[in-house]
Amino acid sequence: MKIKAIAFNTFKEAIRDRILYLLLFFAAVCIIFSRLLALLTVGDKVKIIKDVGLTSLSLFGALMAILMGTGLVFKEIDKKTIYTIVSKPIHPVGKVFRASLNPFYHASSYEPYFPGFSLFPHLHD
Amino acid sequence: MATVLKIENLHKSFKLGFLLKKKEILRGISLSVEQGEVFGYLGPNGAGKTTTIKCILGLIFPEKGKIEIFGHSHLSPKAKEKTGFLPENPYFYDHLTASEFLDYYSQLFLLKKEEKEEKIKSLLRLVNLEDSVDLQLRKFSRGMLQRIGMAQALLNDPSLVFLDEPLGGLDPLGRKELRDIIVRLKDEGKTVFLSSHILQDIEMICNRVAIIVNGEIINQGALHDLVSEKILFTEVVLSGKKILGKSSSLSNPAREKSTLLSPGPKPLKIFSWKS
Numbered sequence: 001m002k003i004k005a006i007a008f009n010t011f012k013e014a015i016r017d018r019i020l021y022l023l024l025f026f027a028a029v030c031i032i033f034s035r036l037l038a039l040l041t042v043g044d045k046v047k048i049i050k051d052v053g054l055t056s057l058s059l060f061g062a063l064m065a066i067l068m069g070t071g072l073v074f075k076e077i078d079k080k081t082i083y084t085i086v087s088k089p090i091h092p093v094g095k096v097f098r099a100s101l102n103p104f105y106h107a108s109s110y111e112p113y114f115p116g117f118s119l120f121p122h123l124h125d
Numbered sequence: 126m127a128t129v130l131k132i133e134n135l136h137k138s139f140k141l142g143f144l145l146k147k148k149e150i151l152r153g154i155s156l157s158v159e160q161g162e163v164f165g166y167l168g169p170n171g172a173g174k175t176t177t178i179k180c181i182l183g184l185i186f187p188e189k190g191k192i193e194i195f196g197h198s199h200l201s202p203k204a205k206e207k208t209g210f211l212p213e214n215p216y217f218y219d220h221l222t223a224s225e226f227l228d229y230y231s232q233l234f235l236l237k238k239e240e241k242e243e244k245i246k247s248l249l250r251l252v253n254l255e256d257s258v259d260l261q262l263r264k265f266s267r268g269m270l271q272r273i274g275m276a277q278a279l280l281n282d283p284s285l286v287f288l289d290e291p292l293g294g295l296d297p298l299g300r301k302e303l304r305d306i307i308v309r310l311k312d313e314g315k316t317v318f319l320s321s322h323i324l325q326d327i328e329m330i331c332n333r334v335a336i337i338v339n340g341e342i343i344n345q346g347a348l349h350d351l352v353s354e355k356i357l358f359t360e361v362v363l364s365g366k367k368i369l370g371k372s373s374s375l376s377n378p379a380r381e382k383s384t385l386l387s388p389g390p391k392p393l394k395i396f397s398w399k400s
Contacts, residue, residue, distance in 0.1 A: 089202035
């Protein structure tokens, strides 16, 4: 129950983080840009759209995982919000474990959709 | 009266700088806090007040010494269930609204839904933040943050509340409001451990006081024992309007300054003598 409360708060913090919306905006710009790029190619529009789309998804997915994961841990320690949590009857190791897992959690959540090699789509064509 | 907090021979040092030079912050702190009292922990900046509180709450670990809260180790969940903590310069999860924030913290105490809702409402009423329930904490002023911090410290209805500089940086009205809450806690029979460097606050609220300087407790006891009621000095200040001799003194700012500093016609007189 306590873990659930902490996890839900972390999720809420992540989705209310302004950097998420900034990254989503640039990801959308990249995907739209792939349509323009496709016009420049001769005959292989789909490949360009697929490659640029997948690359931007993986790139921005990785950026989200890194920036939000590290940001959440950093804020927790820098703003000392962790003090009020650790002073409550919870196991401090659980909190730190949760915090340290954060970037991996984000990274792993993107992995099924965008496997690592999709960063370089030309390699597996 | 039962002892709720007992500290014996607490030592803590930090390794600072590139060469990891050891700096002793706490040098054998020993004190005890009885049930129902407001205990003032007084000392100048950098004396070790916050470090002591961090050691008590298990945020940092002392090198030597023993801390007991309600007879349990200070790290045990049983001790933490009965304590509340308001940190110095509180920064909370600013993406949450006031009600979400209290709801989150109440979940850490496993409060039931009805109990939780009732508690949140009454605490918001207590700290006078009923109108800001749906406002995100990032939009809160310093005083409002201090008050919501106080509310989160009281969520579990604690028997012992640690307040680290609760009145610091507040305007006179904000200070009064928080002081009233502390007095109310005292009236409800709760024990308050109040750290401050402002003598006036401690004098107004506390029953017992410990004075810490350079990591050592130099004095502790009941407030009336430490503060002498005998008047040692009397200071009489007489002030009045300055009589201006010539109009030219007004037109020349440099001369105006010099007349204030020079021994000429003094606008202010101070007499002090030993009683």
